[in-house]
């Protein structure tokens with residue numbers, strides 16, 4: 001198949017205080033997120049002047065990808081479109097059509113399977129193409145990459161670096177805490193063709209990073225950034241509850257590794273660097289938060305390698321053993337039931 005463009009697909013975030021509420025309404029439309037939760041999350045954004053770092057992180061990644069493509073003679077123009085905020089994907093797809101693009105390869109800024117992380121991007125693509133109508137380019141999404149060395153490597157080095165900031169005398173009582181975005185338990189059960197794919201992939205990368213970075217430490221996989229109405233069960237334990245439990249078990253220090261994420265966006269800066277850090281301080285725990293890949297050169301190279309799996313049939317680079325595929329089965333990761341739809 002001939003591809004003639006690259007497309008960075010991301011979540012989007014506000015860049016001005018006036019954008020915060022419209023952005024949050026885009027994210028949560030039809031999802032039953034209570035107003036109190038929205039007001040609370042708006043405060044997190046306003047704490048940073050109403051500017052989410054995620055768009056600038058996408059601009060930086062796009063620039064790095066363009067340089068990587070130029071250096072390796074990957075002759076594809078690179079575009080960028082978001083799910084929830086400008087540049088909106090539908091506008092980008094219209095631009096691609098105007099530029100004569102016929103078939104793009106899309107890279108989403110999420111490594112994992114599941115509805116929010118994967119399937120919803122396929123839906124975003126379909127909706128944007130339908131919006132543009134005749135002449136919209138075909139768009140194929142690149143595969144999930146949770147166990148690619150270009151994703152595992154930066155997370156591993158980041159754990160080592162974070163650990164190096166803590167007191168080495170307390171290493172025997174230091175704990176490694178991996179964290180990812182919580183999702184409704186129902187969404188977790190139906191992730192991937194056989195269910196459980198989001199949590200299984202996270203478990204796998206946690207084992208890989210633990211073994212490479214700090215095999216002597218005990219570790220856990222926990223969850224953050226829970227949303228939704230309180231009566232809907234989401235994955236637990238929450239990182240803050242978990243830190244409280246650890247403090248009661250003779251743990252003195254924690255290294256927190258946000259392996260669920262590719263960049264230090266707002267859910268990392270607020271939920272980990274503010275909330276979880278405060279929790280740790282109140283408990284008297286030493287605390288170090290590991291960085292995310294961002295524009296690490298290995299991560300940028302990974303994106304080129306994922307493209308070359310498709311354009312040149314290059315071998316898949318991977319460290320884990322869970323099955324991977326280019327095209328998701330049509331019926332996997334069903335959309336959660338929308339409130340108000342019944």
Ligand SMILES: CC1=C(CCC(=O)O)c2cc3nc(cc4[nH]c(cc5[nH]c(cc1n2)c(C)c5CCC(=O)O)c(CCC(=O)O)c4C)C(CCC(=O)O)=C3C
Nearest residue numbers: 011013027031041052053054110116117181227265266267
């Ligand atoms: C699995 C997952 C990822 C990781 C994979 C991926 O990256 O795709 C992720 C990433 C992100 N989530 C983000 C922001 C938000 N997520 C929300 C709400 C939700 N997230 C969910 C899941 C996920 N979210 C779910 C099931 C909901 C409930 C509503 C719904 O079903 O959609 C809400 C609503 C308010 C609230 O938090 O309640 C906000 C503002 C940002 C941007 C940060 C920035 O601005 O820098 C990023 C990267």
Ligand SMILES: [Fe+2]
Nearest residue numbers: 181225227267
């Ligand atoms: Fe989210």
